[in-house]
Amino acid sequence: MRANQVVMVALNNLEKAEKIRDMLCTEGYEVVAVCTSGSELIRRALIYDQCLILIGYNLVDMNINEVYNALSETCSFLALVNEPYKSFVQESTDMFCISNPINKVVLGNAIDMIFQGQKKLHKLKEKVESLECKIEERKNIEKAKGILMETMGLSENEAFKYIQKTSMMTGRKMDEVAKEII
Structure with missing residues (x-):
């Protein structure tokens, strides 16, 4: 398992979210939650000091911007979105986006880059x-x-x-x- 690399998956399609969770678990990531609703995601994310949220554009009860506004101070995000939404998400947030269909190598590299950025940010905050x-x-x-x-x-x-x-x-x-x- 990759130390201190807590991941949550939030998509409105539970089956797809569980496939991504399984893919990440085989790569050594600790997936602590799979959610379809924003309210559940927010509740669970507040338990962890730092986590990475893999999120689709729309959840059952919220969209990506609403979740981002609630958690952007404590969590990092990786948006898993269709191409038309990609530019919109990147313009309105500081989220890194990858497009569907999800490529295992691209997903792993994106996650690793985000966690590396988290470490650097943590060191800078300490400094x-x-x-x-x-x-x-x-x-x-x-x-x-x-x-x-x-x-x-x-x-x-x-x-x-x-x-x-x-x-x-x-x-x-x-x-x-x-x-x-x-």
Whole structure:
């Protein structure tokens, strides 16, 4: 099984959806749901942190845009659509589309590319969070330096060294010392 590669299949034709599920399972993907309705798909998709939804244009109760609007923040999509719908879906969403009839190799390659993109996006999000944290820490240190400069008459360099020395002596991060000063 391919690690952390959760897939859901959503088509209005249950027989076709089950064939796709079987095809994916033989390729090692974890297919956790086969749905014909958008409401069921949404309910099931909210259980998973990240998943890939293979979806047709129309489901029993919703169309592809309605499902996409509900889940685009948490899920990736691969639209399995007929050629006339392909350009419409690509213009109105950021979904990757493949046309019917479904080719096993094309489907596998598309899924692998989407999962690879998910991994890259996840790494970028982690990097952004780390940088935001560092910026916040830097702001705290700058505020604390300002307070020390004003209250103790220190230069900017002296204020920084004071925070740094206190950090080293107490075994705490400079940000923690800065928060205490603030």
